[in-house]
Amino acid sequence: MTTEPAGLVVIGASLAGLRGAEALRQGGYDGPLTLVGAEAHRPYDRPPLSKHVLAGELRPDATRLPERTRLSARWHLGNAVVSLDRSARRLSLADGTALAYRKLLIATGAEARPWPAETGGGLAGIHTLRGRDDAASLRADLLAGPRRVLIVGGGLIGCEAASCLRDLGLPVTLVDSNSAPLARALGTWVGGVIAACLRESGAVFRPGTQVLRFEGDAAGRVARARLADGSIVEADLVIAALGATRATGWLRGAGLMADPGGLTCDAACRVLDMDGAPCPDIYAAGDVARWPSRLYGDRLVSVEHWGNAVEQAAHAARNMLAGPDDQRSYVHLPAYWSSQFGINIKAVGLTEGADAVAVVQGTRASRRFLAVYGRGGRSIAAVSFDQARWLPAYAEAIAAGAGFPPILDATDQPRIESAAPGFPSPRVAARSTEAVHG
Ligand SMILES: Cc1cc2nc3c(=O)[nH]c(=O)nc-3n(C[C@H](O)[C@H](O)[C@H](O)COP(=O)(O)OP(=O)(O)OC[C@H]3O[C@@H](n4cnc5c(N)ncnc54)[C@H](O)[C@@H]3O)c2cc1C
Incomplete structure (x- = not known):
């Protein structure tokens, strides 16, 4: 002692x-x-x-x-x-x-959740990204000029990594079990915007499938991934963005x-x-x-x-x-940001259980918009893509338990575009690859 x-x-x-x-x-x-x-x-x-x-x-x-x-x-x-x-x-x-x-x-x-050892997790060239040492080791591997990088998981970290690596001109494939990236955080309707960005950046996006295992070369370095749809992706560097x-x-x-x-x-x-x-x-x-x-x-x-x-x-x-x-209670409206594909994403609230989403500013097509999520007639969360000016007003409305769709002076739409958010079912979500920032 x-x-x-x-x-x-x-x-x-x-x-x-x-x-x-x-x-x-x-x-x-x-x-x-x-x-x-x-x-x-x-x-x-x-x-x-x-x-x-x-x-x-x-x-x-x-x-x-x-x-x-x-x-x-x-x-x-x-x-x-x-x-x-x-x-x-x-x-x-x-x-x-x-x-x-x-x-x-x-x-x-x-x-960071590591890739399981039984399916290739011990191979050289498979990285997770949580700490400073992880980033240094990944960066060193990137400087060696990989032939193809495979990112497993289209959550925020997987997408941010894909965006950076495409900016560096590296060939990237991103595999996600959902039909769009960011599906767990934002739903497939909003995540579809990032799917389009991914593809436009030149990355190969492989939705709706999973990596089953990795195989290595004679030197014990990752060489390829076998996917659940029977296909093979050749890759000598992997980022396992599997959540935390x-x-x-x-x-x-x-x-x-x-x-x-x-x-x-x-x-x-x-x-x-x-x-x-x-x-x-x-x-x-x-x-x-x-x-x-x-x-x-x-x-x-x-x-x-x-x-x-x-x-x-x-x-x-x-x-x-x-x-x-x-002893005072902690009352906090969760909030985070992300930057990827040249877009600043800011989000407030929790989207879990959302049954509707409405674009209240801008348009998805322009990739500048503010969308609000609703659950049972209440506004529960909001996200902005390069359109954060009114986010604090929506954050206040959400914290105050405002109804959905929210009618605020900040709405610039003659008619609010509303849709089903497209969250994966809990089973798919559990198998899917990333929590919000994990
Ligand atoms: C790559 C990455 C990007 C991110 N980007 C964003 C972003 O854009 N926006 C955003 O809002 N959030 C982001 N986050 C999330 C944000 O960084 C975390 O929410 C934040 O770091 C949490 O801080 P923490 O101190 O609670 O935990 P951590 O930062 O995880 O720190 C916990 C510390 O405790 C240490 N520890 C663990 N076990 C023990 C033990 N038994 N004894 C002693 N020490 C121990 C760990 O080593 C670690 O140093 C990101 C996270 C990551 C990994």
């Missing part, structure tokens, strides 16, 4: 961990503060990894997050927490260090409600034990957290968005410093 006095410990030294630690200091906490991170790097930013870093515009090590306050803290980097003993209030680290804590903020995020699972494996045996889908919290960001009772001294924030969303009927939600990591970390830190009678 270290001789440090037990203080506040933040597990996960990335976006939510850093912003949470800063909020603890800004909130007046001046006792011992420790950050523990599995990666050897100081906190860095992930969104550029699938954009500017892949494009070669930014070095992987130039993504370090700005540290807003001079954080007086002890750092354990490159040293994962491997277990939590709640009764002894003790953490065990990979190098054998035992760390006592008074309160915890868990911000361990998510991990929450980094909760280290909590096995800790008696908390945790699984690969997330670490369940109450509305105040306190982690729940197996009986569903909030642990007064353990909080979670960021990609790892799953919490009841007041804006969505207290449904448990977990998101993989930058903005949530920042806001939830600050909120959890605030509650960590407050007394038991002053």
Whole structure:
């Protein structure tokens, strides 16, 4: 056991961990503060990894997050927490260090789902893209000039990667089990716009099928993929954009409600034990957290968005410093952005369960539009393609539970174009390849 006095410990030294630690200091906490991170790097930013870093515009090590306050803290980097003993209030680290804590903020995020070893996952040239080291290794392989890159999964990361690689002039094939990219996030009706962009960019888009396995050459490098439709795609570099699972494996045996889908919290960001009772001294924030969303009927939600990591970390830190009678609920409308094929995409709300979508500004044909999603007569989400000016107004309307279709002064359509959004059935979605940013 270290001789440090037990203080506040933040597990996960990335976006939510850093912003949470800063909020603890800004909130007046001046006792011992420790950050523990599995990666050897100081906190860095992930969104550029699938954009500017892949494009070669930014070095992987130039993504370090700005540290807003001079954080007086002890750092354990490159040293994962491997277990939590709640009764002894003790953490065990990979190098054998035992760390006592008074309160915890868990911000361990998510991990890229790897391609399974049984179907070729161990071959050289198969990459995932979650961290800075992944981006550096992928970038090195790209510089070697692959003959063809195969991207498995048409979620945001798969599409961003396809866009960058086409800009670099590399031959790209993208395989997705749905009929359009971004189907899980935005539905096939909106995703069809990105399908057209993909094809126009010169990428080969293979919808409605799956990669069954990869085969390698004599040197153990990936050479081809066998698809469920019987076809073969020759490829010497693969990006498996298969989504992410929450980094909760280290909590096995800790008696908390945790699984690969997330670490369940109450509305105040306190982690729940197996009986569903909030642990007064353990909080979670960021990609790892799953919490009841007041804006969505207290449904448990977990998101993989930058903005949530920042806001939830600050909120959890605030509650960590407050007394038991002053625990405030986290109320947050999820939001994210993406850039691909020269289009800035911004989205607010959760599209899950949407039964209609309406273009309220612009047109899909022009690829400049704002679309709102509805469920049971309520507006639940909105997305803009290069048309974000009125998005905040729709975000407010969504948070306020506005009806669908939404009638706002911001509507510039004589007649609102409305359609079925085309979300994949849950079975296809489960097999399909990517969660929103995973
Ligand atoms: C390539 C990519 C592009 C993205 N683009 C966008 C975008 O355009 N827009 C957007 O809104 N969002 C985007 N995101 C999502 C956004 O980056 C995440 O929501 C954000 O990083 C979440 O922060 P976090 O701190 O909760 O988790 P993470 O950033 O995943 O950090 C968790 C940290 O905890 C560490 N850790 C895990 N287990 C342990 C352990 N047992 N002990 C110690 N440390 C541990 C991990 O190593 C990691 O460093 C993108 C994500 C990726 C990967």
